[in-house]
Amino acid sequence: MFLRLAQCNLACSWCDTKYTWDWDNYRYEDEVTTLAMEEVRDAVLAYGCPHLVITGGEPLLQQRELAPLAAALKQSGFFCEVETNGSILPVPELAAHIDQWNVSPKLANSGNPLARRTIPAVLEGFARLPNAFFKFVVVDPEDLAEVCELRDRFNIPPERIILMPEGRSYETLRNRSQWISDACVKEGFRFSTRLHILLWADEARPVTERASI
Secondary structure (H helix, E strand, O other), X not given: OEEEEOOOOOOOOOOOOHHHOOOOOOOHHHHEEEOOHHHHHHHHHHOOOOEEEEEOOOHHHHHHHHHHHHHHHHHOOOEEEEEEOOOOOOOHHHHOOOOEXXXXXXXXXXXOOHXXXXXXXXXXXXXXXXXXXXXXXXXXXXXXXXXXXXXXXXXXXXXXXXXXXXXXXXXXXXXXHHHHHHHHHHHOOEEOOOHHHHHHOOOOOOOOOEEEO
């Protein structure tokens, strides 16, 4: 199951979850529900699915509040993942309970300034973690050179790099998937599509709650 948190420290032009941070176009009061850690824990446990992905927004903005939640869920036998944009280092209290980091550093195609999207000390720290995987959202073939530059600069093992086409329609994904998958074969990277787009396209999202712990 997914736990989606509000707020983000970046603003990607192609973001499809702007309702977690874009308060110029969404109402915070409509999109965010504030819950105590114990309430979130009980809600997660009620699903009976011991595999949790914590996503956002940017979850590490709330990581000190997440640490006791992750610890409690690990005691209940959970496998816990965190999806992060790779601009904030995890604190030890949280890292001790995370089984997998899904790090998605933003490329120039995101529209974020370089100084905000690429924090060398943070990417170096994640690259040293054996349970960190790096997912790059790719739009144009020119993005591949940027991915390779980051791979070389931060010594990221190619088998821990995943390329995913940006796209919110079946047609866009199909057009980009071929040359991106070819690049993955050439460089030894992994490939990921966007399964929810292939299944449901860009349908309106259901009304759900987004928690700020």
